[in-house]
Amino acid sequence: MRIRITVNGRDLDVEASAGETLVEVLRRLGFKSVKDGCYTGTCGGCTVLLDGRPVASCIMLAAQADGSSITTLEGLARDGRLHPVQEAFLEVNAPQCGFCSPGMILTAVALLRRNPDPTREEIREALAGNTCRCSGYVKIVEAVSLAAEKMRGRAGDEA
Amino acid sequence: MKHEGVTVMAGADFRVVSKRLPKVDGRSIVLGEARYTKDFAGEDALFAKIVRSPHAHARLKKIDRTEALAVPGVELVLTHEDVPRIPFTTAGQNYPEPSPYDTFMLDSKVRFVGDRVAVVVARDRLTAERAARLVRVEYEILPAVYDPEAAMREGAPVIHDEPDATGIHEASRNIAASIYAEVGDVDAELGKADFVFEHTYFSQYEQQVPMEPHVTYAYLDESGRLVIITATQVPFHVRRIVARVNDVPISRVRVIKPRIGGAFGVKQEVILEDLCGHIALRTGKPVLMELSREEEFYGTRPRHPMKLTCRTGVMKDGTITANEMRVIANTGSYGSHGLTVPSNTGSKSLPLYRARAMRYVAEAVYTNLPVAGAFRGYGAPQGYFAMECHMDEVAREMGMDPLEFKRRNLVRAGDVDPIAVKLGEGKEGFEREIRTCGIEECIRLAGGAVGGKEPPGAGSGAGPFTRTRRGVGFALCMHGTGIPGDDMAGATVKVNEDGSFNLLIGATDLGTGSDTILGQMAAEVLGVSLDDVVVYSSDTDFTPFDVGAYASSTTYVSGTAVVRAAEKVREKLRLVAADLAGVAAESLVFEGGKFRTPDGRSLDIRDVALKSFYGESKQQISETASFLNLDCPPPFGACFAEVEVDLDTGMVRVTDIASAVDVGRAINPDLVEGQIVGSVAMGIGYALTEEMLFSAEGRMLNASLLDYKIASSLDLPDIKAFIVETVEPSGPFGVKSVGEVGMDPIAPAIANAVFNATGVRLRELPMTPERVLAALREAGL
Structure with missing residues (x-):
């Protein structure tokens, strides 16, 4: 079947088979930052933003995304400028193996859009669906806090 | 001396090393451009x-x-x-x-x-x-057999009856490997002791x-x-x-x-x-x-489950006379790492405490269960779970404070590890002198960061319908740095015209950041910034040999090779600089990326690099060095944990935890903290939730991330990490290691905290609510 999706601002008309999951289609289209670590929606590596909400693209059929706008990590930086969450992850050395980072960063972006000043507990709660085996989450939580600070600072500058 | 977040016991000024620099691959990761297999x-x-x-x-x-x-x-x-x-x-x-x-x-x-x-x-x-x-x-x-002790009995099904297998210790009894090492006379020293204590512990399959x-x-x-x-x-x-x-x-x-x-x-x-x-x-x-x-x-290679028995002779004043560990390790259906993991269980945990005599006896046994293998710590976390719970028990049974008892017997700098020579990686080992030991500083930092707020056994006052108890426990450890006599790494440094360098290494970055810290070492030696070092690793066609990333070896072993190769390149550039300046090479002082002549002129390494290609004597400067590790300097660690035990459900929650590690030197403190905190998180899983479960027919029952529980961000407290630097003289820039040591003390610290909270001793991992509740009920709580 043919589905229409917008990925990172590009409108795409894609052929997908009935049983194909969204992660498979996105990876096939070349969005390799979307990771498939479990196919049961438990590791969070396949997280993408679907109309702004983080979803596990491994337990969603591609057909269900028809008509949606999708952001993958490849689409987060603007004109070569990192998003504040990306900057913060880099600055505090939050990624270790980096396999969970795409999903982790996108989940954090969605959190900060909804809640620009989260507590550490709220950050931990938001990230609970994204599993990391390397870090023990400390530097990831720190990075999200720092990103929130950066974004509030910039919003203040603009105002 | 102190720099941010790191306690340094001997200092030095560096430009690139010891700095919290972003990982060389960090940008590609956060942009989603990093490519995996x-x-x-x-x-x-x-x-x-x-x-x-x-x-x-x-x-x-x-x-x-x-x-x-x-x-x-x-x-x-x-x-x-x-x-x-x-x-x-x-x-x-x-x-x-x-x-x-x-x-x-x-x-x-x-x-x-x-x-x-x-x-x-x-x-x-x-x-x-x-x-x-x-x-x-x-x-x-x-017929199949799942229990190692049953597998060794007469009449048990023989798992490896094929005639063409080699290297099996005793196939007919399903014994893949057998280990015996003794220093001094254990039986005699146990006989002389005022008290002899013995406890047995069990650990699980962990993936x-x-x-x-x-x-x-x-x-x-x-x-x-x-x-x-x-x-x-x-x-x-x-x-x-x-x-x-x-x-x-x-x-x-x-x-x-x-x-x-x-x-x-x-x-x-x-x-x-x-x-x-x-x-x-x-x-x-x-x-x-x-x-x-x-x-x-x-289908892969989880951690060996073990039954471990510790026996220790102690004098009335708390001095240990003899220390013995006996292990039965389940290697599963094939013997991969079957000899060396159990070897390491003893060789890493026994030397922590001085004793006139020590003995280690182990058997690795085949069963019809998944194949065990290498897992962070490589047998040591099992050994330390047993040893550090046992020592806690011994101290309490003697009416002594566990910290005081352990301190009385702890290994110190200047000691020679007595068992290292007898117990190598499946063969005789190498002598190991302990030159640096920061364990007291680790105890001070981790101990000072956790607990002490409430007396042990106090209720948390969580609510009228919950009965909880709080307690604090701790455990100490030492580990190793590489495999002496085995680990060899090569590195090549190649000069480019703009004074940048290619660093080609066989070393294998697993996400640990070894590409970054090896680049930092090369940059430090060559007096350039990390951006001027282009790191390429782990390609058998283009990089020199390296045994790979295991045994906590990369920073020390591959690092030494990198430093040597970079030094050789720097000396070649010195000759070019001397030619250009018309002075003797020995008269040049290299500092901050510049060669200085005795008369005050300075030549930038970038200009020297350019002239090496296009000056009078054109050449490609490229040097390879390798390093064979004959040493194994131990990093030390201490973990203190505070837990809350729910008396009605058996649920154990880690409410506060700190781990301090003497790593020798932190080349990149961010990445070292990542290793320490990551080890604590994994150790908490090992202690409380992670266990591969099997049906009576040997089928794994919980082979999914829903049923096999690893920690999410909600399951862990803000883990505190402390870096202690003792500056190991044998290591490049003073490094020892950090990859595995942090895993060793976590489970016993938590088990000791549970005892401190409830007076109930858990001797089997993981401490799931079922096991804890059963133990609490048995104790009448």
Whole structure:
């Protein structure tokens, strides 16, 4: 079947088979930052933003995304400028193996859009669906806090 | 002296080393551009799916592949009849490996539920999976054995009855390996002691759960050479093993490790490469093999479950006279790392306390369960769970404060590790002098950061309907740095015209950041910034040999090779600079990336580099150095944990935890903290939730991330990490290691905290609510 999706601002008309999951289609289209670590929606590596909400693209059929706008990590930086969450992850050395980072960063972006000043507990709660085996989450939580600070600072500058 | 977040016991000023620099691969990761093994596979890649045994122990009587082959898109189905029968070990270790050669690419017998039966190769994953279900196998089911002690008894089914396996200690009794090491006279010293204490502990099958499951992509290049891109810790061992089992020369195989999504030991193993390489060679087509999350649990190499018994003789004043550990390790159905993991259990944990006599006795036993292997700590976390709980128990039974008792007997700088010579990696070891020891500082930092707020056993006052108790526990540890006599690493530094350098290393970055810290070391020696060092690693065609990333060796062993190569390049550049300046090379002082002449002129290393290509004597300066490790300086650690135990549910929650590690020197403190905190998180899982469970027929019951519980961000407190620097004289810039040591003290610290909270001793891991509740009930709480 043919589905229409917008990925990172590009409108795409894609052929997908009935049983194909969204992660498979996105990876096939070349969005390799979307990771498939479990196919049961438990590791969070396949997280993408679907109309702004983080979803596990491994337990969603591609057909269900028809008509949606999708952001993958490849689409987060603007004109070569990192998003504040990306900057913060880099600055505090939050990624270790980096396999969970795409999903982790996108989940954090969605959190900060909804809640620009989260507590550490709220950050931990938001990230609970994204599993990391390397870090023990400390530097990831720190990075999200720092990103929130950066974004509030910039919003203040603009105002 | 102190720099931010790091306690330094001897200082030095560096420009690049000791700095919190972003990882060299950090930008590609946060941009989503980092490429992992599977990302290299093209649309044309075949997919190979392993057909796995539903039985724990059986012979393959007949395999009918007709139906599978009839599925459109299926290329071939391979069984033991089709592939070379060459015994080998999947363990990625130095040649000849100390693990028994008891494994075959495909065999006529299966030895655990999930063992390889056949492999189906098809145009895509879905087709391969569908066809795999249509391979009809007739089994002759054999009696199976799951308990190591039962497996050693007379009449137990013999798991390795094949005549062509080699290196098995006693196949007829299912003993893969056997270890005995003694210093002094343990029996005599136990006899002289005022008290003798003995306790037995049990540990479980734990899986590494890297976020990226095992994946391998193999193809033939234009000259017909086999190229294997694979998620591995040991690219050079993979090349050698794949060449051997496929009977092709090493020169016809190239192994590349791209970015990998975590490893923790489970990728120190040939899980897919032998077969994937075989299929590429056979078909001439590109092939992808990737384990599902379910297969990742039972089809790889989890941590050895062990039964450990500690016996210790103590004088009235608290001095230990003799210390003994006896271990029965379950190696599962093959003996990969079967000798060396249990060796390490003793050699890492026994030397922590002084004793006139020590003994270590272990057996690694085959059972019809998944194959155990290398997992962060490599046997030491089991040893420390037993040793550090046992010492806590001994102290309490003697009416002494556990910290005071341990301090009285702790190893100190200047001591010679008595058991290192007797207990190497499956052979005699090397003498080990302890030159640096920061354990007191570790105790001070971690101990000062946790607990002390409430008396042990106090209720938390969580609410009227909950009865909880709080307590604090601690554990100490020492580890090692590489395998003396075995670990060798090479590094090449090549000069470019702009004064940048290529650093080519066989070392294998697993996400640990070794590319970054090795780059920092080279930059420091060459007086340039990290941006001027282009790091390329883990490609057997283009980088020098390195044993790979295991045994906490990379920073120390590969680091020494990097420093040596960089120094050789710097000295070659000095000669060029001397020529240019018209002075004697010895008169030049190198500082901050500049050669200074005695008369005050200075030559920038960038200009010198350019002149080396285009000056009078044109040359390519490129130097390779290697380092053979003959030492094993121990990092030390201390973990303090505060827990809350729910008396009605048995649930244990870690409310506060701190870990301090004497790493020698932190080349990049961010990355060192990442290792320490990550180890604590993994250790909490080992202590409380992670356990592979099996049915009575040996089938794994919880092979999913829903049923096998690793910690999420909500399950962990803000883990506190402390770095202590003691500056090890034998290490480059004073480093020891950090990759594994942090794993050792976590489970015993938590078990000791549970005892402190409740007075109830848990001697079996993990401390699940079921086990804790049963123990609480037994104690009448």
